[in-house]
Amino acid sequence: MNLQISPVEPPLRLLVVNPLLAGSKLAISEIMAGSVFGYNRYIDLILLVYCNEISLAEQFKMELRGCAFANCNNIVVSSDLPSLSDADVFMFISNFKNPNRIDYTNLHDERHFDTMYLILKVATNLTASLADNEIKEEEKTKRKKNIPEKKKEKPVIVADGLITLYILREVCKDLPSDILFCPTPVPVVVRSVLADYLKTELTKFNHVHAWAADDEIFHFEIEKPLIKSDTLEESRACGKEVMGNETLELYGFDYLQLCDNWLKTELREKVVSRLGKNPYGSIFRASEIVRILQYIWKPRITNGLQLYINLGVISDGSLGSLKGLPCVLPLIIEGENWNVNKYFDRDSYMRTEMKRINIRVKHILEKFTPYCRKFMEDNVVQKNFVPAEEDMMTMSDTTTRTTEV
Template identity: 40%
Template sequence: MNFQTNKVSLPVRVMVINPLIPASQLFITKILSGVIFGRSQLVDLILLVYANEIDAAHVLGQELIACAFPCYNSVIVTSDLPTLADADVFCFMTHFVNPNKFDFKEDKDLDKDKANQQFDNFYLIIKIATSLGKPPTDKGPVKPAVDEDTGETIQPRKPIILTDGILTLDILMIVANTLPQDVMLFSTTPLRSIAKITLSEFLKVRCCDLNQAYVWAANDTVFHAEIVEPFLIEDKVVQSHWCDWNAMSPEMLETLGLEHINFNASWMKREFIEKMVTFSKANPYGSIFKAAELSRTLNAIWQPRCIDDNVSTSYTSVGVISDGSLGTIKGKIRGGSIPVELQVMAAIRYWGRHEIQEDCAEIHGMSQQTLSRTAKRVAIALASKSSIYIKMPSNLREETETIRKFEAIYLKICDIVCHWRGSTHDARIWRESSIKRRFEEREFKGKLIGDGGYPCTPYLLTPVLRPRNEAERRYNYSHIRTRNLVPYCKKFLQENVIDKAFIPALVDSETTSVFSSVDEGSYNSGSD
């Protein structure tokens, strides 16, 4: 009986600040369900609450335990101020009306309860930031953890601090300014979603029909946003249409009932940004949005770490260090010039996966011609460095050691000629093959071994038909022993591969009769 198991990683400790608000509870269910860290990653959940909320937090903890989530390992309720050693991930969820901006002067209508609630948020964040910024107590060198099953040393995780907005992130950066450099700080923002919503409402199209949106922001009112050209995924823009703007083709403008005078690059720089600012000030997002954005962001942060997770695709961050030999080239790619990183990654994907150039180019947002030129440039750049990184053996001893490190070609098929009928004699197949001509031109230095059906030539050794002395008999014995690998290989191939996998059935659609694509005795032995 065979058992298949997935390796379960050490539990990750996740601390949630303000876990009793609806957004936090939805976020917690996503964590324990395996949406963020994967279903093979256990989670030690830490609920940080005020001292007067301990009882309510215990009720929430019991409810989470009763749900039997697949990633649940433990739930701890605490009101103690944390340190960086208490958790691997710190998630801040706040009561702020707008987690990206706060101004007391603009909130004249803020009632007393909400004002007290927001003050409590500020107080809690400042206290936690102060505690996180404290240097660790000197307890001597910490022994690294060791896996009980494999005995491997487990490297400690770098802390991750994730906030629901820029406001909390600013407080952490100001108050906890002594945080170690390996602590990763992240914040969510709604601006990318706002950019798509604003443009989709103006164009009267769906958000999923628009290309990706990119935002560079200081806060919700000071930012710059761009949409990848062409704006619509299905749109095809010819560069000769407009001199300075290729965001939308004239045909698509006409289909949407727009004119270039009213919808152009100037509109995107001014009115589009103004509409986004107005939308962001309204802050229409509530608990569901904050939980969804926090989950999406944390998943993107954690995904490069989960190489051993039970997911079909693993991701990792790759950096490219260039000496300037590649530079940037201009090609048919959205955005103009192709950076060095994209050139290298596109070439590696094309070579490593043996993909069709058109498919690989489409994934990286470039044309097939551009990918072809890019792969050539990268290959030339790598070849120019071969003398630095590839060292050839300099003497016979090094050459012998190098050869021993390579796999032997024992029982390996280098080439197959399969376009001849089964009744064709092996000698004719050999006589009309290109490999025979190459041997006659002395391109190869080795010798071939064939049976009695082939002619004996200086490069093709066949057995002696009627051996007359001991030397010829020893030659035939050695010849047969060496050549026995060929029929064994063909028998192994027929019994284990051809008979089981490579005899498809051809169905005649007119007579609905089935014929085997390989008749009995039609296997071609080919040349030896």
């Protein structure tokens, strides 16, 4: 009998912060179904909640168990603050109204406070390496049992917006900057607006490259022609490279209506207007965070594969961006590493737009840094993490969300 046996990889540890939100539940269900990390990769799921949410989390755990996901290895409900060594993938889905921008006029909103508090507490406990005594103990155990050392996968931290990246950058000074990611709605909205305008399907448009500081200050470029199946004339003039005669005749447009100037003015205004309506519903957040996890993970399990995607990251300074600060950039992901796509490096207009984006990033940082430090000082550092018993008796259910140290 000839048997082909492939080694079974250890379960992937996925830790979800705020798992009881509707968006989190949708994302978890999609991930556990096997569409992100593969159908043959077992998952150890860790649901991180406040201690007074444990009973609700246990109910959700039973619901997941009832779904009988084939790749589910274990599900744990925890209120213990994690370190970076406790999981392979960390997923932060916040309860901010807009995960890319803080509404400073409504800072006393309960949802905003709870989300800020939880992310800050988790961030203060994340460290870039195991403690010395943990490392020594682990090495001693391996030597005793003759366990061969396995290659450690670079951890991944994905969030639903740039605010979380700002928090992690501010608090976790020793956290590797190349493991933080968040999605951007700009490319999705650009294709959506174009689809409405041209009355065609989203999938027919070429790739959109995006640079952004938030939902108001951004820049995008669409690979020409706009529609993949479109054909171009051999002799191009002005904005004719945007679309060929086939599409222009089909929709009754002339090239002046879809030239580069239109893309950089009217189309951008339409995109800003659409983003201003706050598209961050539960389904959108879940689908976007699942999508970027797919893009991040697929190159890790497929040798030589390169994927192009726009993501919020801690910038490496490429394309004139500010090094060490959160920013949306067009990336090329290969294996466990990413690089910024340099295709538009010599585009003078993009460079001008990058300066505008940098001004906004600096402005965000100048306002957010003192607010974040003040919030930590008032609510995290100087106050007990678990309220005293007599205080607990007087606090309502909506204001007693706590978690164990």
